[in-house]
Amino acid sequence: MNTNTQTTRLYHTALSPYCRKVRLVLAEKKIEVELVEERYWEGPPDLKRRNPAGKLPVLRFRGNLLAESQAIVEYLDEAVPAPSLMPQQPLERHEVRRLCAWFDDKFQAEVTRPILNERVWKKITRSGYPDSRIVKDGLRAIKEHMDYLAGLLETRRWLAGNTLSLADFTAAAHFSCLDYISDVDWDRSEALRDWYATIKSRPAFRSVLADQVPGIHPAAHYAELDFG
């Protein structure tokens, strides 16, 4: 293992939307990164030393340890400005951040966390069987979210406006985790399916599409670029 403190290294876990968001932004900015998979649920001893919050992702970049996914991607957008993933005007920047929070807070609480907890983490940590009621609630909630996003895309090219932004990568990070286990009904909205197909076909998405979680097979269409 390269121990040069200047190596960019991301401590992460595969099906975490927060870790994927940072991976996608690093890749979009063409920053090479060494990925270190952490089994954080086993409480690795160095995790709290690297991030006192005890959470992933943690990014080592230019000799500094950075934590909290939104704080990391905003930092990356300021420290490595090209390509820019934030618009210039304060009101447009607010819309990007509002949608990032929408996914990292509301979508996470209503969709990503309950579905992944039941269908992935319980299996990985051998802590029981999926509760079908919770999964069903999550699959009901995702429909409302998809309808809301489809509504946004009626007047916008990307989620937060007409330029690709952190909001798209945040959303795609969540959807890609759910798509791995085939829990997104892409037939619900053509606009949203086209949006996802477009972002998924970017070179930045390759690393995420190559993920293989031991014991959990990806859906057949997961890594296909034309899934329409």
Add this chain to the structure above:
Amino acid sequence: MNTNTQTTRLYHTALSPYCRKVRLVLAEKKIEVELVEERYWEGPPDLKRRNPAGKLPVLRFRGNLLAESQAIVEYLDEAVPAPSLMPQQPLERHEVRRLCAWFDDKFQAEVTRPILNERVWKKITRSGYPDSRIVKDGLRAIKEHMDYLAGLLETRRWLAGNTLSLADFTAAAHFSCLDYISDVDWDRSEALRDWYATIKSRPAFRSVLADQVPGIHPAAHYAELDFG
């Protein structure tokens, strides 16, 4: 009621750390605001129209509706630059955002939400009696958080560095909610008590210190500026 769309208006609820954070930043920037208290737990019909996420705070500012507290305060700092509440360097800005997320995510989950749920919201919504085990867990967790913050203040004047920032107002928003019901043991750290006494004595804090939640009396020292 003034229906001029240019009136700055904050839809909020009193003991919400997210609403308080926006109130504090508005006041620090000397932006006059009309406060509209929303009983969001009763699902007021206009809440989802103003913010599809169905959450408070919502700020009407210069004719726009803004949501998500962190997105709002970052917007305010960009749209109304003086006094600045963000440092200039990307790494320092990351530290501010990391600590904002620390409070709005970790501190909220481990301390603010469980304690306020049990001791305030159950009373306001008449949905049962406090679970003393949950309150006790919250009071145990706050000690660890206070020790961590006291450690930061050993080398810093303010929480994220040597200048007052959004991190201090985010932290103070959470602490002030808990202080209202007297759930902060300020004897635990002199440095943290001094930090809070300093920020609490700013004119921006006056509105928050004047809050009176019906049926829930503030602690005797809540609005005192010298509580040491």
